[in-house]
Amino acid sequence: MTNTEIYDKLKAAFGEKIGEWHEQSGGEYMKRMSSYADITDTSYIRDVCLYLRDEAELEFDSLLLLSSVDNGDKTLSVTYHLESKSKKHFIALKVTVPIDNAIVPSITDVWSHANWQEREAWDMMGIKFLNHPDMRRILLDEDWVGHPLRKDYKHPEFYRGMKVPY
């Protein structure tokens, strides 16, 4: 299936919850890997993922990548790149949340390898994943303050007595 066909199928199943389709320009590969569908209702992301995984025709068995973006307008986004190894098709989904209430349902129980990627998104961007089994920082130490990839992040002066700026 092409990813626009998958999008149409999603739209038929979830209606209003699925937002616009963003077609990327560029070559065929770019079009296939970088075009994405907005999920307007963030709380539905897990249901959408479950549907994509379990529907016989779609059979998305793998989460390629879970990444996060600070859009710079007080919103954060999480992008899900999904692949079906058996059916050989792709789709990307995106949810956007306000920066002061960045909570997204976890999809760890849909694809268990989302676990560490969600922890990374929490560590770097400060997006909390609801019902995640182990929502701790993954790269930085537990006592780190703030989420460094946010645009409004200020570098600390000292960390455990070590001077940080040059």
Next chain:
Amino acid sequence: MGLLNKQDNPFESSNIIITGADTLLNWARLSSLWMMGFGLACCAIEMMAASASHYDIGRFGVIPRPSPRQSDIMLISGTVTLKMATRTKLLYEQMPDPKYIISMGSCSNCGGPYWEHGYHVLKGVDRVIPVDVYVPGCPPRPEALLEGLIKVQEKVRKQSLAKTAV
């Protein structure tokens, strides 16, 4: 051996070397600088190249040891993140005296490419442990690392049991 074999008259044959205690000890120490076997980032690749047969750091008596308790020299080969800095300091404290530190590459000298935006990088390993020799480069070639090692050997050669090092 000469002394033990000829206990009646040790000075009978010419099988004897007379030297200063400092010279002998320093010679022994500088020809067996065992190094702590660990690498921190891309510079570690050059360190491995220096240890491999092409550059053969082993001919200087450098043997990688898996434990700080058995090491004389620590090569800080790469980016010292703040998280790793606490560990590096611990490792340094576990090494027995006398101990020497080579800071290899721009990262551990001064933060390297991360000097401005690296919120997680210690801007120079000398902020947590004392450094004997700095090897510049990103990454330094194995020849440069060997040069740094020779500098440490020169330093050891000048040390004395009676006086403090120059």
